Amino acid sequence: MKRHSDPIPNEQDADPTGPPTPQPGARPRRVAEEVENTAGELRRQIFALVYRQLGSMVGRSADLDDLAQTAAEQSLRSLDAFEGRSELSTWTYRICYHTLLAGPGRVGA
Secondary structure (H helix, E strand, O other), rough: OOOOOOOOOOOOOOOOOOOOOOOOOOOHHHHHHHHHHHHHHHHHHHHHHHHHHEEEEEEHOOOOHHHHHHHHHHHHHHHOOOOOOHHHHHHHHHHHHHHHOOOOOOOOO
């Protein structure tokens, strides 16, 4: 059994200023990076779902890229409306369906 030979710090040895106090509303860098990574992954996942779903609806048509871009933008704009009562793929499918019905360039017009 190995013994720990470092002395236990006492109050006199402690840093009087303590750990740095974060500014109000500021996130620690690691948390902010995790949030950004999660958001980036969600964007990639939504675009992959939308592209695959629309591809199965229209095939490899000339409009696929435009439709996918429109549906992905709509999905990301409406993300706070996603309540999680269904799978994300079900939710994006409905957006793709409505985007396809509206046609390229007509969504949001």
